[in-house]
Amino acid sequence: MATIANNLEVVRSRISQACLTVQRPPASVTLLAVSKTFPAENVRDAFNAGQKLFGENYVQEALDKISALSDIRDQIQWHLIGPLQSNKTRPVAEAFDWVHTVDRLKIAQRLSEQRPVHLPPLQVCVQVNTSGEDSKSGCAPAEALALAQAVAQLPRLKLRGIMALPAPSPDPAVQHEALKQVRVHFDHWRQHGLDVDTLSMGMSNDLEAAVQEGATMVRIGTAIFGHR
Ligand SMILES: *Cc1c(COP(=O)(O)O)cnc(C)c1O
Numbered sequence: 239m240a241t242i243a244n245n246l247e248v249v250r251s252r253i254s255q256a257c258l259t260v261q262r263p264p265a266s267v268t269l270l271a272v273s274k275t276f277p278a279e280n281v282r283d284a285f286n287a288g289q290k291l292f293g294e295n296y297v298q299e300a301l302d303k304i305s306a307l308s309d310i311r312d313q314i315q316w317h318l319i320g321p322l323q324s325n326k327t328r329p330v331a332e333a334f335d336w337v338h339t340v341d342r343l344k345i346a347q348r349l350s351e352q353r354p355v356h357l358p359p360l361q362v363c364v365q366v367n368t369s370g371e372d373s374k375s376g377c378a379p380a381e382a383l384a385l386a387q388a389v390a391q392l393p394r395l396k397l398r399g400i401m402a403l404p405a406p407s408p409d410p411a412v413q414h415e416a417l418k419q420v421r422v423h424f425d426h427w428r429q430h431g432l433d434v435d436t437l438s439m440g441m442s443n444d445l446e447a448a449v450q451e452g453a454t455m456v457r458i459g460t461a462i463f464g465h466r
Pocket residue numbers: 272274295319320403440441442443457458459460461
């Protein structure tokens with residue numbers, strides 16, 4: 239427990255330090271703690287250390303944790319950051335606050351239709367495959383703006399921005415190059431009048447580069463919870 243709290247402190251200070259280097263206010267970067275594969279008790283430890291936003295990759299695993307932590311449901315935001323198949327949209331629309339991995343219109347339409355009316359709109363990012371990463375998920379860069387515009391029209395969704403998962407590289411120059419491309423898309427969407435505020439990129443190994451390239455939400459797993 240002390241470890242997770244300490245790790246969170248280290249990650250928060252990495253964010254602040256990176257912000258300093260580019261004169262951004264630390265509050266302009268939101269920390270999403272990626273808890274996939276770790277048990278609900280670890281999420282609770284992080285919550286007790288002040289963390290409120292959690293990211294999960296696998297729908298069933300996330301539903302189990304959401305239910306184990308139902309007593310603090312109102313104080314937590316659950317973000318789906320893993321690939322979403324169309325036969326899994328209903329539980330996601332019912333249980334999550336955010337989905338970062340909308341990569342085709344059909345998924346977005348289903349999420350909008352299935353989002354319960356008593357809940358606020360589902361907050362979504364369109365995932366763009368900006369660097370042809372091996373994960374195969376994310377829409378093609380050439381189709382991203384049109385998809386984002388279509389998603390923005392759906393009644394039960396709120397388009398928040400763009401998510402990307404550049405291929406990992408230990409080389410900061412390569413990291414910067416890939417992250418910069420995501421930023422270019424984000425700026426392009428805004429120039430086209432889309433009301434978006436979220437640039438979701440940056441993981442444990444490229445957090446600094448992501449913040450320097452303008453990330454507004456970083457998704458950090460290993461540096462908080464340990465190796466999977
Ligand atoms: C696992 C995962 C992360 C966190 O990665 P770490 O390297 O553990 O920080 C972030 N984003 C996505 C989409 C992930 O699947």
